[in-house]
Amino acid sequence: MTKENIKWWQKAVVYQIYPRSFQDSNNDGIGDLKGVEQHLDYVKKLGADVIWLNPVYNSPNKDNGYDISDYQSINPEFGDMAQFDHLLAEAHERGLKIVMDLVVNHSSDQHKWFIESRSSKDNDKRDFYIWRDPVDGHEPNNWGSFFSGPAWKFDEKTGQYYLHLFAEGQPDLNWANPKMRETIWNMMNWWVDKGIDGFRMDVISLISKPDGLPDGKVPKGDIYGNSNRAVANGPHVHEYLQEMRNKVLNNADMMTVGEASGVDIENAKEYASNDGKELNMVFQFEHVELDGNPDPALGKWYDQRVSLPKLKENLSKWQYELDGKAWNSLYWNNHDQPRAVSRYGSDKPEFRVVSAKMVGTLLHFMQGTPYIYQGEEIGMTNAYNLGWDDFNDIEILNAREYLVNKDHLIDDDTLLRYVHYKGRDNARTPMQWTAGKNAGFTDGTPWLKMNDNFGEINVEEALADKDSVFYYYQKLIQLRHELPIITTGHYQLLDPEDEEVYTYKRIGDDEELLVINNFTESEQSRDYGVPANAEILISNYPDDQGTTLRPFEAKVYRYKN
Missing domain, CATH: 3.20.20.80 (Glycosidases)
Structure with missing residues (x-):
């Protein structure tokens, strides 16, 4: 490009x-x-x-x-x-x-297409959705809903199950039609x-x-x-x-x-x-x-940070x-x-x-x-002040219903801690x-x-x-608009095993950007051999201390290559 x-x-x-x-x-x-x-x-x-x-x-x-x-x-x-x-x-x-x-x-189960579809097996909208007969008296297969529980809902009127990969009120449309x-x-x-x-x-x-x-x-x-x-x-x-x-x-x-x-x-x-x-x-x-x-039965619910x-x-x-x-x-x-600063940065006031x-x-x-x-x-930041009576999100409420109340895979307090870290609300x-x-x-x-x-x-x-x-x-937005290298430059990761600092280059035809990000609350020291003629494009501290990186310091150097 x-x-x-x-x-x-x-x-x-x-x-x-x-x-x-x-x-x-x-x-x-x-x-x-x-x-x-x-x-x-x-x-x-x-x-x-x-x-x-x-x-x-x-x-x-x-x-x-x-x-x-x-x-x-x-x-x-x-x-x-x-x-x-x-x-x-x-x-x-x-x-x-x-x-x-x-x-x-998927649509809502209140959509006129689905209302018609579930009205009878020979309705002309029946095949707008995915209907299947029971298998040995159970769901047609073992698919689970993304919102916990099975992905199939039995419909008494026509004696078949419809597929809902999400909530029961979100029947999947049949794209094969x-x-x-x-x-x-x-x-x-x-x-x-x-x-x-x-x-x-x-x-x-x-x-x-x-x-x-x-x-x-x-x-x-x-x-x-x-x-x-x-x-x-x-x-x-x-x-x-x-x-x-x-x-x-x-x-x-x-x-x-x-x-x-x-x-x-x-x-x-x-x-x-x-x-x-x-x-x-x-x-x-x-x-x-x-x-x-790490337990697949608990899915996304966890509160440990990813390693850098x-x-x-x-x-x-x-x-x-x-x-x-x-x-x-x-x-x-x-x-x-969840909120980026709480998940990848720090929401401590300082x-x-x-x-x-x-x-x-x-x-x-x-x-x-x-x-x-x-x-x-x-x-x-994330909203740590929300409790069980405050949540609105169906994913959170269903997780509690299945993981805590029905399957007893986790206790209420632990799930609440995980929700405060990962929940959609x-x-x-x-x-x-x-x-x-x-x-x-x-x-x-x-x-x-x-x-x-x-x-x-x-x-x-x-x-x-x-x-x-x-x-x-x-x-940041202004720089993207002004500098083609941010759009077209090639990416090069430096020091992939560094557990504290994420540094990469963007390489253009005649210039490079060096992007340095300290992911920790502590001071770090890194020497990337920055050229003497490099200019600082942007930084979250008012001055440049060279190889010393202050807590969560980010800076971007620009120089001719």
Whole structure:
């Protein structure tokens, strides 16, 4: 890749908005589209190019909008279609693009398609979903739901099971049915005609189920990995995505990113190939699954940090393997992951700001498109003040139901500790705008309890402090826009076994960047032979002490090679 043929989305930075938690404009405690519109200038000030909106469609909210009952209407909690159209126009007026969440592995069980499908075996929508007879009086296979328990639900009316890889209220669509796919293409083109700028595709790697729906090759106790290993990257997934490209995505200059659960390097090279046959990029999960529990029955639930050499090895693999072949997405956190500063940096008051900057530096100088999750740019932390009565997330509540109450695999206190480290509600607590009532999110009662540190961590405070995390992220984005080497340069890892410091180079035709990140609370000493004529591009400390690295210090040198 040369700087001449860089695509717009390869230089872009994406700001993810979880509308329910962003800004409430009518004081019902739930964020909404008008609330998003109120802060477009804030996103523009940060420097982001694209807003990814989590689902705003009609939904009974079994999984906070990822169970869609109507793909072409807005959930009244968020507003209406006229307000969406206004938001889109206002974003475009500011040069901001909007990418919509596309959730088409499954729908809600309240969607009219599923209501028809379950009405009788001969309904013309029956085959829009995946129905199977019982086997020896039990589920058709051993697949487990990602949200705990079996992935099949028995339906008394027709005497068959339907597949739901997620919640019971999220039946899987049958992508083997061409009529179903055609219906999806029509819906997507309806949004394209509205002028949206792309799609983030939820669990898109799961849409092609293996022929015959065989048992997964893992123990039944592995309730989180079971379906992932059995279903991800199925036999027809690339065929379906190439059809989507031809029927929809080529109709406009779209940005596409697929959430690809279970993807590996070789699959990613197909999904996100530079030939443009399928998607622009994928979200892979390997780096955020490195700190899972060694007991497969407990899945993701754990509170031990990943070792730095393991993290380096994984991130570097994706940098090396996709270079020149496919495109990376870069992220630490999102609505499904805990807060980056708490997981990879330190949320201790004395280290929070400097470590949030370090974590951002490491990611934003890699090759790929960076994603910033709302609040990351001010260093929002995990919400340790939430207890069992406060959680809203179905994944957390189901984990407690199965792991603690039914299977007795873990006790309540241990699971709560793990949830405080890994739970999704850490990221979903409302955005912290001010130190005032409910952090300026709402004058009503917030739908999810606030993180109680909003008095110290909020946007108002960040914008008033020239050394805040916000302005550091602003500079990271500005550098990406200005320096082609951040987009096109080759990646080279230094000292892979170093357990305290993560250092890598970006190598261009006539210059190099040296990116140094101390992952510890203690001072380190490292000599990388930095050339005398090197300039510091960015650093989270005000001065350069050469080979001495202070706690969580990050700095980037630029020099001719």
